[in-house]
Amino acid sequence: MFDPFFAWLESTAFSLWMVESPSLFAFPGILAMHTIGLGLLAGLNAALDLRLLGVARNIPPVAFVRLLPVMWLGLWINVLSGLALVIAYPTKALTNPVFYLKLGLIAVALGILRALLGTIRSRVDVESRTRMLAAVSLMVWAAAITAGRLLAYTCTRLTVEFACS
Amino acid sequence: MIEWQVQLEAFLASFTNVAAFMQLHWSWPAAESAHFIGLTLLLGSIGAWDLRLLGLIGNVPAASFHRLVPFAVIGFGINAATGSLFLVTFPNQYIYNSAFHLKVLCLILAGLNVAFFYLVVFRRIRTLPPGQPLPILARVSGGVSLVLWLTVIVCGRMITFFRPALCRGEEALQFVADCIVR
Numbered sequence: 001m002f003d004p005f006f007a008w009l010e011s012t013a014f015s016l017w018m019v020e021s022p023s024l025f026a027f028p029g030i031l032a033m034h035t036i037g038l039g040l041l042a043g044l045n046a047a048l049d050l051r052l053l054g055v056a057r058n059i060p061p062v063a064f065v066r067l068l069p070v071m072w073l074g075l076w077i078n079v080l081s082g083l084a085l086v087i088a089y090p091t092k093a094l095t096n097p098v099f100y101l102k103l104g105l106i107a108v109a110l111g112i113l114r115a116l117l118g119t120i121r122s123r124v125d126v127e128s129r130t131r132m133l134a135a136v137s138l139m140v141w142a143a144a145i146t147a148g149r150l151l152a153y154t155c156t157r158l159t160v161e162f163a164c165s
Numbered sequence: 166m167i168e169w170q171v172q173l174e175a176f177l178a179s180f181t182n183v184a185a186f187m188q189l190h191w192s193w194p195a196a197e198s199a200h201f202i203g204l205t206l207l208l209g210s211i212g213a214w215d216l217r218l219l220g221l222i223g224n225v226p227a228a229s230f231h232r233l234v235p236f237a238v239i240g241f242g243i244n245a246a247t248g249s250l251f252l253v254t255f256p257n258q259y260i261y262n263s264a265f266h267l268k269v270l271c272l273i274l275a276g277l278n279v280a281f282f283y284l285v286v287f288r289r290i291r292t293l294p295p296g297q298p299l300p301i302l303a304r305v306s307g308g309v310s311l312v313l314w315l316t317v318i319v320c321g322r323m324i325t326f327f328r329p330a331l332c333r334g335e336e337a338l339q340f341v342a343d344c345i346v347r
Contacts, residue, residue: 024326032322038201039318043209047233050210056232059225066222067213145205146198153194 006091007160018088027088034081038148040074042141045113052116052126052134061120068117075110091157092164098147098154105144112137170260177256187254200247204321206240208314218299218307227299228291257329264327268320275313282306 009015018027048064050056086093093099112133119130155164178184187193214230216222252259259265286303293299 024323028323028326032319035201035204035318035322036315039205039208039315040212043205043207043212046206046209046236047213050233050236055236056229058229058232063222063225064213067216070212070216070221141205142202145201149198149201150194 002094003091003160006094009087009090010159012087014084015087015090018084030081030084033077034085037074037077037081038145041071041078042074042109042145044071044074045109045141046138048113048116049134049137052130054131061126062123065117065120071113089158091159092155093151095157096151096155098150102144102147102151105140105147109137109140109144112140174256174260177253177260180253183250184254187250193251193254196247196250200244200251203240203243203247204318207237207244208240208318210234210237210240211314212311215307215311218303219311220299220304224296227293227303228287231287259324261329262324262327264320264323268317268324271313271316271320275310275317278306278309278313282310 010019018030021027023029044064044067048061048067051059051061051064116130116133116137119126158164187196210233213233214227217225217227217230286300286306289300290303
Protein backbone atom coordinates (compact mmCIF):
# COMPACT_ATOMS: atom_id res chain seq x y z
CA MET A 1 0.00 0.00 0.00
CA PHE A 2 2.83 2.39 0.86
CA ASP A 3 5.07 1.09 -1.92
CA PRO A 4 4.81 4.26 -4.07
CA PHE A 5 5.91 6.32 -1.05
CA PHE A 6 8.80 3.92 -0.27
CA ALA A 7 9.82 3.91 -3.95
CA TRP A 8 9.82 7.70 -4.00
CA LEU A 9 11.91 7.90 -0.78
CA GLU A 10 14.36 5.33 -2.17
CA SER A 11 14.79 7.45 -5.30
CA THR A 12 15.64 10.66 -3.42
CA ALA A 13 19.21 11.95 -3.68
CA PHE A 14 19.82 11.53 0.07
CA SER A 15 18.64 7.91 0.13
CA LEU A 16 20.76 7.05 -2.91
CA TRP A 17 23.78 8.73 -1.32
CA MET A 18 23.28 6.74 1.90
CA VAL A 19 22.98 3.45 0.04
CA GLU A 20 25.48 3.91 -2.78
CA SER A 21 28.22 6.22 -1.50
CA PRO A 22 31.49 4.39 -0.83
CA SER A 23 32.34 7.11 1.74
CA LEU A 24 32.75 5.96 5.34
CA PHE A 25 30.85 9.09 6.37
CA ALA A 26 27.73 7.91 4.53
CA PHE A 27 26.01 4.71 5.77
CA PRO A 28 28.87 3.37 7.95
CA GLY A 29 29.50 6.70 9.73
CA ILE A 30 25.84 7.38 10.38
CA LEU A 31 25.36 3.82 11.66
CA ALA A 32 28.34 4.35 14.01
CA MET A 33 26.83 7.63 15.25
CA HIS A 34 23.60 5.75 16.00
CA THR A 35 25.56 3.44 18.33
CA ILE A 36 27.35 6.39 19.98
CA GLY A 37 23.99 8.06 20.64
CA LEU A 38 22.63 4.80 22.09
CA GLY A 39 25.63 4.50 24.38
CA LEU A 40 25.30 8.07 25.66
CA LEU A 41 21.53 8.07 26.21
CA ALA A 42 20.82 4.50 27.35
CA GLY A 43 24.23 4.20 29.06
CA LEU A 44 23.88 7.29 31.25
CA ASN A 45 20.22 6.40 31.86
CA ALA A 46 21.43 2.99 33.07
CA ALA A 47 23.94 4.69 35.41
CA LEU A 48 21.06 6.77 36.82
CA ASP A 49 18.89 3.64 37.20
CA LEU A 50 21.70 1.85 39.05
CA ARG A 51 22.08 4.81 41.42
CA LEU A 52 18.33 4.79 42.15
CA LEU A 53 18.55 1.03 42.76
CA GLY A 54 21.06 1.73 45.52
CA VAL A 55 24.49 1.61 43.85
CA ALA A 56 26.93 4.46 44.68
CA ARG A 57 24.68 5.94 47.37
CA ASN A 58 27.01 8.86 48.04
CA ILE A 59 26.21 10.36 44.64
CA PRO A 60 23.08 12.51 45.22
CA PRO A 61 20.54 11.50 42.50
CA VAL A 62 20.09 15.18 41.60
CA ALA A 63 23.71 15.19 40.35
CA PHE A 64 22.52 13.22 37.31
CA VAL A 65 20.54 16.28 36.21
CA ARG A 66 23.92 17.72 35.21
CA LEU A 67 24.39 14.79 32.82
CA LEU A 68 21.10 15.51 31.05
CA PRO A 69 22.63 17.68 28.29
CA VAL A 70 24.82 14.71 27.30
CA MET A 71 21.81 12.38 27.34
CA TRP A 72 19.79 14.79 25.20
CA LEU A 73 22.78 15.04 22.85
CA GLY A 74 22.66 11.24 22.53
CA LEU A 75 18.90 11.36 21.91
CA TRP A 76 19.22 13.98 19.16
CA ILE A 77 22.12 12.16 17.50
CA ASN A 78 19.88 9.11 17.36
CA VAL A 79 16.75 10.87 16.17
CA LEU A 80 18.71 12.38 13.27
CA SER A 81 20.87 9.34 12.45
CA GLY A 82 17.80 7.11 12.82
CA LEU A 83 15.86 9.27 10.35
CA ALA A 84 18.79 9.07 7.93
CA LEU A 85 18.88 5.26 8.27
CA VAL A 86 15.12 5.01 7.66
CA ILE A 87 15.41 7.25 4.58
CA ALA A 88 18.22 4.99 3.33
CA TYR A 89 16.08 1.81 3.63
CA PRO A 90 12.45 2.90 4.25
CA THR A 91 10.88 -0.36 3.06
CA LYS A 92 13.20 -2.40 5.28
CA ALA A 93 12.30 -0.48 8.46
CA LEU A 94 8.69 0.48 7.93
CA THR A 95 7.44 -2.96 6.81
CA ASN A 96 8.99 -4.64 9.87
CA PRO A 97 6.76 -4.89 12.99
CA VAL A 98 9.91 -5.13 15.16
CA PHE A 99 10.76 -1.57 14.09
CA TYR A 100 7.52 -0.28 15.64
CA LEU A 101 8.16 -2.40 18.74
CA LYS A 102 11.57 -0.71 19.05
CA LEU A 103 10.03 2.79 18.72
CA GLY A 104 7.39 1.87 21.31
CA LEU A 105 10.01 0.61 23.77
CA ILE A 106 12.06 3.80 23.34
CA ALA A 107 8.94 5.89 23.99
CA VAL A 108 8.26 3.93 27.19
CA ALA A 109 11.91 4.27 28.30
CA LEU A 110 11.84 8.04 27.72
CA GLY A 111 8.53 8.30 29.59
CA ILE A 112 10.06 6.47 32.57
CA LEU A 113 13.12 8.76 32.42
CA ARG A 114 10.80 11.77 32.54
CA ALA A 115 9.03 10.39 35.61
CA LEU A 116 12.36 9.59 37.32
CA LEU A 117 13.66 13.10 36.64
CA GLY A 118 10.54 14.56 38.21
CA THR A 119 11.19 12.55 41.39
CA ILE A 120 14.89 13.45 41.43
CA ARG A 121 14.29 17.16 40.95
CA SER A 122 11.80 17.25 43.83
CA ARG A 123 14.64 15.83 46.00
CA VAL A 124 12.35 13.51 47.89
CA ASP A 125 13.82 10.27 49.19
CA VAL A 126 14.06 7.36 46.76
CA GLU A 127 11.05 5.19 47.51
CA SER A 128 10.25 1.65 46.42
CA ARG A 129 8.10 2.92 43.54
CA THR A 130 11.08 4.85 42.17
CA ARG A 131 13.32 1.81 42.56
CA MET A 132 10.83 -0.31 40.65
CA LEU A 133 10.63 2.28 37.85
CA ALA A 134 14.44 2.30 37.66
CA ALA A 135 14.51 -1.50 37.34
CA VAL A 136 11.83 -1.39 34.62
CA SER A 137 13.85 1.33 32.86
CA LEU A 138 16.90 -0.96 32.67
CA MET A 139 14.80 -3.79 31.24
CA VAL A 140 13.01 -1.58 28.70
CA TRP A 141 16.32 -0.14 27.41
CA ALA A 142 17.76 -3.64 27.10
CA ALA A 143 14.64 -4.70 25.17
CA ALA A 144 14.85 -1.62 22.90
CA ILE A 145 18.52 -2.35 22.14
CA THR A 146 17.71 -6.01 21.40
CA ALA A 147 14.79 -5.03 19.13
CA GLY A 148 17.10 -2.61 17.30
CA ARG A 149 19.76 -5.25 16.79
CA LEU A 150 17.20 -7.78 15.57
CA LEU A 151 15.97 -5.41 12.83
CA ALA A 152 18.75 -6.76 10.58
CA TYR A 153 17.46 -10.32 11.02
CA THR A 154 13.68 -9.83 11.01
CA CYS A 155 13.22 -7.69 7.88
CA THR A 156 11.34 -9.27 5.00
CA ARG A 157 11.81 -6.57 2.35
CA LEU A 158 15.05 -4.63 1.87
CA THR A 159 13.74 -2.20 -0.75
CA VAL A 160 10.57 -1.97 -2.86
CA GLU A 161 12.40 -4.14 -5.38
CA PHE A 162 14.52 -6.54 -3.31
CA ALA A 163 13.69 -8.95 -0.51
CA CYS A 164 15.86 -9.26 2.62
CA SER A 165 18.19 -12.20 2.13
CA MET B 166 49.32 -11.72 5.88
CA ILE B 167 51.91 -12.23 8.56
CA GLU B 168 52.88 -15.67 9.86
CA TRP B 169 51.50 -15.11 13.38
CA GLN B 170 48.18 -13.90 12.00
CA VAL B 171 47.86 -17.16 10.06
CA GLN B 172 48.72 -19.14 13.20
CA LEU B 173 46.25 -17.14 15.29
CA GLU B 174 43.54 -17.72 12.69
CA ALA B 175 44.22 -21.47 12.75
CA PHE B 176 44.09 -21.49 16.55
CA LEU B 177 40.80 -19.56 16.69
CA ALA B 178 39.33 -21.73 13.94
CA SER B 179 39.97 -24.83 16.07
CA PHE B 180 36.97 -24.05 18.32
CA THR B 181 34.66 -25.78 15.87
CA ASN B 182 31.98 -26.63 18.44
CA VAL B 183 31.57 -22.98 19.41
CA ALA B 184 31.49 -21.94 15.75
CA ALA B 185 28.81 -24.54 15.03
CA PHE B 186 26.73 -23.28 17.98
CA MET B 187 27.10 -19.67 16.81
CA GLN B 188 25.76 -20.61 13.39
CA LEU B 189 22.53 -21.96 14.80
CA HIS B 190 19.57 -19.83 13.86
CA TRP B 191 19.41 -17.24 16.66
CA SER B 192 22.81 -17.57 18.37
CA TRP B 193 24.54 -14.82 16.43
CA PRO B 194 21.75 -12.21 16.74
CA ALA B 195 21.37 -13.01 20.46
CA ALA B 196 25.11 -12.62 21.07
CA GLU B 197 25.09 -9.35 19.11
CA SER B 198 22.23 -7.99 21.23
CA ALA B 199 24.14 -8.91 24.40
CA HIS B 200 27.24 -7.19 22.94
CA PHE B 201 25.26 -3.95 22.47
CA ILE B 202 23.75 -4.16 25.97
CA GLY B 203 27.26 -4.72 27.33
CA LEU B 204 28.64 -1.69 25.52
CA THR B 205 25.80 0.44 26.90
CA LEU B 206 26.52 -0.69 30.47
CA LEU B 207 30.26 -0.09 30.01
CA LEU B 208 29.98 3.33 28.38
CA GLY B 209 27.29 4.48 30.79
CA SER B 210 29.15 3.58 33.99
CA ILE B 211 32.61 4.69 32.81
CA GLY B 212 31.26 7.67 30.84
CA ALA B 213 29.45 9.13 33.88
CA TRP B 214 32.72 9.04 35.82
CA ASP B 215 34.70 10.45 32.87
CA LEU B 216 32.25 13.34 32.59
CA ARG B 217 32.63 13.97 36.33
CA LEU B 218 36.44 14.01 35.95
CA LEU B 219 36.05 16.47 33.06
CA GLY B 220 34.18 18.77 35.45
CA LEU B 221 30.60 18.32 34.31
CA ILE B 222 29.13 17.46 37.73
CA GLY B 223 31.19 19.82 39.84
CA ASN B 224 29.98 19.36 43.42
CA VAL B 225 29.94 15.54 43.82
CA PRO B 226 33.07 13.84 45.23
CA ALA B 227 34.78 12.37 42.16
CA ALA B 228 35.69 9.15 43.97
CA SER B 229 32.02 8.32 44.66
CA PHE B 230 31.59 7.23 41.03
CA HIS B 231 33.97 4.38 41.86
CA ARG B 232 30.96 2.30 42.95
CA LEU B 233 29.69 2.21 39.35
CA VAL B 234 32.89 0.52 38.13
CA PRO B 235 31.74 -3.08 38.89
CA PHE B 236 28.94 -2.55 36.35
CA ALA B 237 31.45 -1.35 33.77
CA VAL B 238 33.40 -4.55 34.50
CA ILE B 239 30.22 -6.61 33.99
CA GLY B 240 29.62 -4.81 30.66
CA PHE B 241 33.22 -5.46 29.65
CA GLY B 242 32.91 -9.13 30.65
CA ILE B 243 29.74 -9.58 28.57
CA ASN B 244 31.50 -8.02 25.60
CA ALA B 245 34.76 -9.94 26.00
CA ALA B 246 32.73 -13.18 26.09
CA THR B 247 30.40 -12.41 23.18
CA GLY B 248 33.29 -10.81 21.23
CA SER B 249 35.29 -14.04 21.62
CA LEU B 250 32.30 -15.97 20.25
CA PHE B 251 32.31 -13.79 17.12
CA LEU B 252 36.07 -14.13 16.78
CA VAL B 253 36.22 -17.94 16.89
CA THR B 254 33.22 -18.27 14.55
CA PHE B 255 34.71 -16.24 11.67
CA PRO B 256 38.36 -15.60 12.64
CA ASN B 257 39.48 -14.44 9.19
CA GLN B 258 36.82 -11.70 9.21
CA TYR B 259 38.57 -10.05 12.16
CA ILE B 260 42.25 -10.98 12.05
CA TYR B 261 42.84 -9.32 8.68
CA ASN B 262 40.42 -6.43 9.32
CA SER B 263 41.86 -2.90 9.82
CA ALA B 264 38.81 -1.70 11.77
CA PHE B 265 39.27 -4.61 14.18
CA HIS B 266 43.01 -3.86 14.49
CA LEU B 267 42.27 -0.25 15.49
CA LYS B 268 39.57 -1.45 17.90
CA VAL B 269 42.03 -3.79 19.65
CA LEU B 270 44.66 -1.03 19.78
CA CYS B 271 42.16 1.33 21.45
CA LEU B 272 41.10 -1.43 23.88
CA ILE B 273 44.76 -1.89 24.91
CA LEU B 274 45.23 1.87 25.31
CA ALA B 275 41.99 2.09 27.34
CA GLY B 276 43.31 -0.73 29.56
CA LEU B 277 46.59 1.12 30.09
CA ASN B 278 44.61 4.26 30.94
CA VAL B 279 42.65 2.31 33.58
CA ALA B 280 45.96 1.07 35.05
CA PHE B 281 47.37 4.61 35.02
CA PHE B 282 44.20 5.92 36.64
CA TYR B 283 44.26 3.44 39.52
CA LEU B 284 48.02 3.55 40.06
CA VAL B 285 48.49 7.32 39.90
CA VAL B 286 45.28 9.36 39.84
CA PHE B 287 42.74 7.56 42.03
CA ARG B 288 44.76 7.80 45.28
CA ARG B 289 44.97 11.58 44.85
CA ILE B 290 41.29 12.23 44.15
CA ARG B 291 40.06 9.81 46.81
CA THR B 292 41.01 12.17 49.64
CA LEU B 293 40.05 15.35 47.80
CA PRO B 294 37.24 17.31 49.54
CA PRO B 295 34.22 18.16 47.35
CA GLY B 296 34.46 21.48 45.52
CA GLN B 297 38.26 21.22 45.32
CA PRO B 298 39.53 21.34 41.69
CA LEU B 299 40.72 17.99 40.34
CA PRO B 300 44.39 17.50 39.43
CA ILE B 301 45.02 17.96 35.72
CA LEU B 302 46.02 14.29 35.37
CA ALA B 303 42.54 13.24 36.50
CA ARG B 304 40.94 15.38 33.81
CA VAL B 305 43.31 14.08 31.14
CA SER B 306 42.68 10.48 32.16
CA GLY B 307 38.89 11.00 32.07
CA GLY B 308 39.02 12.68 28.65
CA VAL B 309 41.31 9.99 27.23
CA SER B 310 39.00 7.27 28.57
CA LEU B 311 35.91 8.83 26.97
CA VAL B 312 37.62 9.31 23.58
CA LEU B 313 39.06 5.77 23.59
CA TRP B 314 35.79 4.01 24.48
CA LEU B 315 33.86 6.02 21.87
CA THR B 316 36.52 5.10 19.29
CA VAL B 317 36.22 1.43 20.30
CA ILE B 318 32.46 1.64 19.58
CA VAL B 319 32.96 3.35 16.21
CA CYS B 320 35.64 0.82 15.17
CA GLY B 321 33.42 -2.05 16.23
CA ARG B 322 30.60 -0.74 14.07
CA MET B 323 33.07 -0.30 11.17
CA ILE B 324 34.25 -3.95 11.25
CA THR B 325 31.46 -4.94 8.83
CA PHE B 326 32.65 -2.46 6.24
CA PHE B 327 36.27 -3.59 6.36
CA ARG B 328 35.63 -7.31 6.04
CA PRO B 329 38.41 -8.77 3.91
CA ALA B 330 37.37 -10.09 0.49
CA LEU B 331 33.77 -9.14 1.24
CA CYS B 332 31.77 -5.96 1.11
CA ARG B 333 34.09 -3.81 -0.98
CA GLY B 334 32.25 -0.82 -2.62
CA GLU B 335 30.68 -0.99 -6.10
CA GLU B 336 29.04 -4.43 -5.75
CA ALA B 337 25.51 -5.15 -6.91
CA LEU B 338 22.64 -4.03 -4.68
CA GLN B 339 21.78 -7.50 -3.40
CA PHE B 340 25.35 -8.00 -2.29
CA VAL B 341 25.44 -4.60 -0.61
CA ALA B 342 22.25 -5.70 1.12
CA ASP B 343 24.04 -8.66 2.67
CA CYS B 344 26.95 -6.53 3.80
CA ILE B 345 25.52 -3.19 4.82
CA VAL B 346 22.27 -4.19 6.43
CA ARG B 347 23.96 -6.62 8.81
